[in-house]
Amino acid sequence: MPKTIVKESVGAPATARLSEEHKLILKVIAALRAECGRVEKGTPLDQAFFQKAVAFIKGYADRFHHAKEEDLLFPELSAPGVEMHCDPRQQMLHEHDLGRGFVRGMEAALREGNPAALTENARGYCGLLEEHIYKEDNILYPMAEDALGPERSAALSERFAAVDREFADIVKEHLTFAAAASGR
Ligand SMILES: [Fe+2]
Ligand SMILES: [Fe+2]
Secondary structure, three states, X not given: OOOOOXXXXXXXXXXXXXXXXXHHHXXXXXXXXXXXXXXXXXXXXXXXXXHHHHHHHHHHHXXXXXXXXXXXXXXXXXXXXXXXXXXXXXXXXXXXXXXXXXXXXXXXXXHHOOHHHHHHHHHHXXXXXXXXXXXXXXXXXHHHHHHHHHHHHHHHHHHHHHHHHHOHXXXXXXXXXXXXXXXX
């Protein structure tokens, strides 16, 4: 009779939650790109869509998702006993800042009613974040999980869950926007 190995469950890896959030951010990026294409072909600027997209980027991608990385995941990777063979955190932080710069550019373009500047900054943000997300999903997160180990990762996942509960109402609003945006 084959021996059954029962693994002790210590919860889901922390970064799995972050990768799920990436999927939603990528949906909004795809919608933003499509809308940029329409504007570039001469369709009048849909101010409301771009304002909501900016609100999503600031509220969900930055204050909710990037804050989990910057305030919880990254510091945990400096905890005693956690070692990574290389450290991409500074580059990731730099990219978060570059993203904020594109968002400021989008906000300025919306205020000025400048479609060319708006699509340039929006496309800059989209390209940056797609590459950023690819690097996190394929390099940083697997490296972080290796360094953390399952128990520390599960404990971090619990802390992420607490943030999810705290932001539940805001997140719900952004989920509604992301679903509507991806159906455009
Ligand atoms: Fe990030
Ligand atoms: Fe991320």
